[in-house]
Amino acid sequence: MTTENTENEKELDPNIIEENANGEQLIVEELSPEEQLQQDLDKEKDKHIRLFAEFENYKKRTAKERIDLFKTANQEVLQSLIPVLDDFDRALAEIKKSEDEALIKGVELIHEKLKSTLVSKGLEEVEVRAGDAFNADYAEAITQIPAPSDKLKGKIVDVIEKGYKLGDKIIRFPKVVIGQ
Template sequence: MKIKNIFKNTTQMNTDNTEKEPIESANENAANEIETAEELSVEAQLQEDLAKEKDKFLRLFAEFENYKKRTAKERIDLFRTANQEVLQALLPVLDDFDRAMVQIAKSEDELLLKGVELIHEKLRNTLVSKGLEQVEVKAGDDFNADFAEAITQIPAPSEALKGKIVDVVEKGYKLGDKIIRFPKVVIGN
């Protein structure tokens, strides 16, 4: 009987252990699944954070590239128009030379005319070398407010000159693409 009892107890223990093993195994599986889910959740969060940081980096990089392009363009524009104030100050001198040339041409002094022409050309060539260009408008052209400034309107001498430029009072000049002084014109009405 003792052997039977021992056998029964051993069998019962084995049965208890076999019942505990699936429970423990299930608990371990559940714990492993939770750990795996947590790892996947952490990994997904890290991937999301990485994607956000990459996006932030790309935007910052693009913004910096735009800044570099903008400042380079501003620097080039500054170099192009750096002499603008000096050239604008010299424009009245150039106008005076043009008026002097007209008056000297009326005199009979050839040497005076030749000397003033040389100085006038030297000044004009120097200003042109610095980027100054004359805005071309002449009598008979259509008036365009983007390229000329109308100082007055007079009755048109003919029907063909209505709404057109009758006279150019003051020449206009541009530095590069920018007009620094608009030509002053008279328009036929």
């Protein structure tokens, strides 16, 4: 076919012959102006719907990220206060050995105020006790000792250091001794 014949065929035939990227000839129907406008409108509606859905997903994702950020924004501050809380627990244990009831009561009040403030900021203690089954996802074993009884084999014998979590995230694992 020559170029001249192809152009004549386009004029005579309501179909238009186009070549695709592979060089193949395709026959495409010529659309009326109304049909072309409707097709363009449908394409634009589809683009709009997809863009709107993408934007909604973006808003949801950023809102979730913002909530997560607010939950853990004070993580560094709380992590730096955990050793202070540990020292306070040890001091309170030693003070309870004294005979001064007023001192014990005052230190207990300050200790409770500190703990309640940290809890209000989202800090929670990870609950592990002697006799619980050891789970590496929630505790860190620092050593193993021969189990004092058969019941304690593979279980927690002693809790050396308390663990804490902020929301659902553990920010310090409890350090435990497990029985062999």
